[in-house]
Amino acid sequence: MIPIKIHTQPDDSTCGPTSLHAVYRYFKDPITLSDVIKEVPYLDEGGTLEVLLACHALKRGYRASIYTYNLHIFDPTWIGLSNEEIILKLEQQLEYKKGSKFRRATMAYIEFLRLGGELKSRDLTKSLLIEYFEQGIPLLTGLSATYLYRSAREFADEAGNSVYDDVQGYPMGHFVVLCGFGEDMKSIVVADPYQENPYFKDNYYEVKASHLINSIMLGMATFDANLLAIQPSITEPDQV
Numbered sequence: 001m002i003p004i005k006i007h008t009q010p011d012d013s014t015c016g017p018t019s020l021h022a023v024y025r026y027f028k029d030p031i032t033l034s035d036v037i038k039e040v041p042y043l044d045e046g047g048t049l050e051v052l053l054a055c056h057a058l059k060r061g062y063r064a065s066i067y068t069y070n071l072h073i074f075d076p077t078w079i080g081l082s083n084e085e086i087i088l089k090l091e092q093q094l095e096y097k098k099g100s101k102f103r104r105a106t107m108a109y110i111e112f113l114r115l116g117g118e119l120k121s122r123d124l125t126k127s128l129l130i131e132y133f134e135q136g137i138p139l140l141t142g143l144s145a146t147y148l149y150r151s152a153r154e155f156a157d158e159a160g161n162s163v164y165d166d167v168q169g170y171p172m173g174h175f176v177v178l179c180g181f182g183e184d185m186k187s188i189v190v191a192d193p194y195q196e197n198p199y200f201k202d203n204y205y206e207v208k209a210s211h212l213i214n215s216i217m218l219g220m221a222t223f224d225a226n227l228l229a230i231q232p233s234i235t236e237p238d239q240v
Contacts, residue, residue: 001180001189002026002138006203007033009193012162016040016048018193019140019175020056023230026138029060043104046160047173050142050226051108057230058115065118067128067227070220073105079121083113105223124213124227126181129188132229133180138191141216142224145174148207148215149199164198173222182206 006022009015010033017036024031041052054064068074078086090106113119122128132139146153153169154162162172177191187206195203219225 002133002136004138004177004179004191006177006191006193008195008203010037012160013042013046013048015193016050016053016142016175019177019191020053020230022177022191022193023057023138023140024060027062027230027232031060041108043101045101046156049105049108050140050175050224050228051105051112053140053175054117054228054230055108055112055115058112058117061233063118063231063233064112065120065229065231066112067120067122067124067229069121069124069217069225070223072102072220072223073109074119074121076121079119083116083119086119087113101223124216126185126209128227129178129209130181133178137229137231139178140175140228140230141178142173142175142219142222142226142228143212143215144218144221145172145194145197147171147218148174148176148212149197151198171218171221173219173224178212181209188212 004022004026007018009018014037017040018033020040021033021036040048040056042048051066054066057064078089087110090110094103094106129139152164152166154164154172155169157163174194179189179191181188186209188209189206192200192203192205217225
């Protein structure tokens with residue numbers, strides 16, 4: 001198991017920066033959690049996007065690869081195109097599709113690609129995860145908290161706090177770090193910044209691989225459904 005040490009997120013909107021800081025900490029990056037929280041951009045409605053976390057890493061000199069399953073933003077036929085060609089497709093798409101979050105995500109991916117980030121697509125299987133875990137590379141993922149925790153959907157109250165409500169609520173996204181497989185290879189070890197999560201009630205736990213993979217794919221509801229592999233630029237691991 002990859003020895004990830006994760007803080008508990010300070011509030012409901014900082015799971016992304018807290019997960020990113022855990023990866024930085026693993027690579028002995030001295031940046032503080034408070035600085036990561038200050039520097040990572042946020043959405044108007046709260047929270048962030050995995051691609052914005054990736055951009056932060058690229059600006060700090062890391063390599064960043066995103067495996068995307070987000071059909072809101074990417075057409076499957078774009079995979080394999082150059083970064084410049086994908087940027088052109090994203091810009092053309094903005095002429096036809098609207099929405100503030102859609103535009104924010106698109107502009108973030110354009111920045112990611114211009115910074116040299118790698119966009120990849122492979123079936124999300126245990127084999128893909130193993131290839132990274134065997135190299136000692138943790139994976140940061142944006143997924144559906146609602147499905148992962150088997151919880152009621154949520155809405156934000158006037159104070160900005162999340163409230164569980166199976167009727168009024170909406171699917172919620174979340175960020176966690178994947179650290180490896182359990183002993184039986186059927187479960188994945190998760191470092192979760194939300195210590196008081198309604199199902200596991202801990203920062204570290206194991207979850208069945210099939211359930212976790214489904215949770216990641218359902219992250220598309222909140223414009224994620226990605227895996228983010230961050231690696232120090234000074235290393236040259238085998239390409240995955």
